[in-house]
Amino acid sequence: MPYCPDCSIEYVEGTDHCEDCGATLFPGSPPAPPDNLEILSPKDVRLVPVRVFAGGTAQMNADLARNILQSQGIPCILQGENSAEMLPVLDVPVLVREQDVARAERILRDYAGARILED
Ligand SMILES: [Zn+2]
Structure with missing residues (x-):
């Protein structure tokens, strides 16, 4: 392809x-999409939230958004996912590199027809 x-x-x-x-x-x-770990270590990479999910399905929607972005080659992490915290998370920001934000937003907007990604 x-x-x-x-x-x-x-x-x-x-x-x-x-x-x-x-x-x-x-x-x-x-x-292959870049290893997500790589974007966490360099100090010059600024991560910004492309979208913040909230509510009971926040984690699920954030996971889906991350999968969509990664399938498009955009490295992406969910804030707090590495924490050992077991309490329910209220807001789940999806973080991407600053230079990927515009493209990430467009990709997620294209997927917005899927009800699961609507705010
Ligand atoms: Zn192109």
Whole structure:
């Protein structure tokens, strides 16, 4: 499947250009999504919340959002997921790198038709 080198989005065979940014697609498969651990360590990476889920389904929706973003090649973490805290979490922010925020928001907006991601 050809893919966009800028967006890491895969397209069906026969597609030449990215529908998103117009870049010429590369043959083959997109590189594996970056390891999430990598974005946690560098000090120069600023993580910002792309969306904050709240309520009883917050964790579930945040997990789904993270899966969607990671499938699009955007490294992403859920704030507090590494905590040993077992109490119910009220707000679950989904964090991405600052440079990925615009794209992450667009991706999540595209998925907003799915009721599960509506606020
Ligand atoms: Zn693109």
